[in-house]
Amino acid sequence: MSSAVEVRPAAGASALAAARTPTTRRYLMCAPKFFTVEYAINPWMDPSEPVSTERALEQWGELKRTYESLGHVVEEIEPQPGLPDMVFAANSGTVVHGRVLGARFRAAERAGEAEFYRRWFLEHGYRDVVMPSNINEAEGDFAWSGRVLLAGTGFRTDPGAHAEAQEILGVPVVSLKLVDPRYYHLDTALTVLDDSRDNPLVTYYPDAFSPGSQRVLELLFPDAVLATEADAACLGLNGVSDGYNVVLPTEATALGTALEARGFRAHYVDISELRKSGGGPKCCTMELRA
Numbered sequence: 001m002s003s004a005v006e007v008r009p010a011a012g013a014s015a016l017a018a019a020r021t022p023t024t025r026r027y028l029m030c031a032p033k034f035f036t037v038e039y040a041i042n043p044w045m046d047p048s049e050p051v052s053t054e055r056a057l058e059q060w061g062e063l064k065r066t067y068e069s070l071g072h073v074v075e076e077i078e079p080q081p082g083l084p085d086m087v088f089a090a091n092s093g094t095v096v097h098g099r100v101l102g103a104r105f106r107a108a109e110r111a112g113e114a115e116f117y118r119r120w121f122l123e124h125g126y127r128d129v130v131m132p133s134n135i136n137e138a139e140g141d142f143a144w145s146g147r148v149l150l151a152g153t154g155f156r157t158d159p160g161a162h163a164e165a166q167e168i169l170g171v172p173v174v175s176l177k178l179v180d181p182r183y184y185h186l187d188t189a190l191t192v193l194d195d196s197r198d199n200p201l202v203t204y205y206p207d208a209f210s211p212g213s214q215r216v217l218e219l220l221f222p223d224a225v226l227a228t229e230a231d232a233a234c235l236g237l238n239g240v241s242d243g244y245n246v247v248l249p250t251e252a253t254a255l256g257t258a259l260e261a262r263g264f265r266a267h268y269v270d271i272s273e274l275r276k277s278g279g280g281p282k283c284c285t286m287e288l289r290a
């Protein structure tokens with residue numbers, strides 16, 4: 001990572017606020033050129049509700065420009081007709097320390113996306129690219145937190161994919177069980193705010209997790225920012241952080257305020273059209289970690 005700049009919390013911020021350090025990120029995104037909601041594979045999707053592809057493109061463009069204005073590098077993959085959910089790039093690969101674990105989707109409707117992303121990695125110089133045998137929806141259920149890969153299961157990613165990720169990526173994996181179908185992917189219930197090795201921090205909505213997984217999160221992240229039902233219900237936990245700047249859906253102002261009290265800076269984007277498919281900022285953003 002590069003361009004580390006230490007940012008001090010504003011005067012008057014809570015005593016819990018720490019110095020935050022943003023680092024430049026590389027993201028892979030896919031324009032929602034063919035975005036529609038024509039099937040329902042999660043509770044947010046209603047194919048009878050009208051969807052504007054044009055509006056989705058505008059919102060996605062604003063998200064991309066937000067990252068660029070924060071100094072991040074955004075790569076793009078070509079969208080493909082017939083794959084309306086391909087905009088959710090985070091579902092198609094987990095990249096940690098330059099190693100890539102590809103995706104295997106649970107729904108037949110999304111299965112075709114994985115191969116386009118695999119090819120993108122190979123064409124962009126990635127040599128260590130492994131496609132999984134278990135169902136694994138990539139960063140939808142895998143979140144790198146600096147020392148361990150947090151791994152969700154319960155709705156999409158198979159529990160067996162967690163051991164596979166550990167073996168292929170060579171990092172410790174901690175399994176977490178999701179229990180609320182509205183929060184079907186880990187990244188709808190938890191955001192990594194700081195993925196530095198020495199100071200990892202997350203925010204999460206406890207009720208989205210089984211009691212055992214809640215205890216694991218408490219042990220791993222005793223200082224975590226606990227999100228409310230209202231924060232989660234607008235997909236507020238589908239945020240993207242660079243260690244200081246956190247990009248959140250427009251409606252997630254209460255969560256944004258809580259994060260600012262802890263020394264982060266909230267940036268809001270309207271993702272209302274993409275949310276009709278059950279996605280938010282993080283879903284549209286795969287991080288390419290060197």
Ligand SMILES: CN(C)C(=N)NCCC[C@H](N)C(=O)O
Nearest residue numbers: 090091140185187277279283
């Ligand atoms: C983090 N990511 C990527 C997500 N949570 N993904 C949104 C996927 C939405 C899609 N309609 C689906 O149901 O698969």
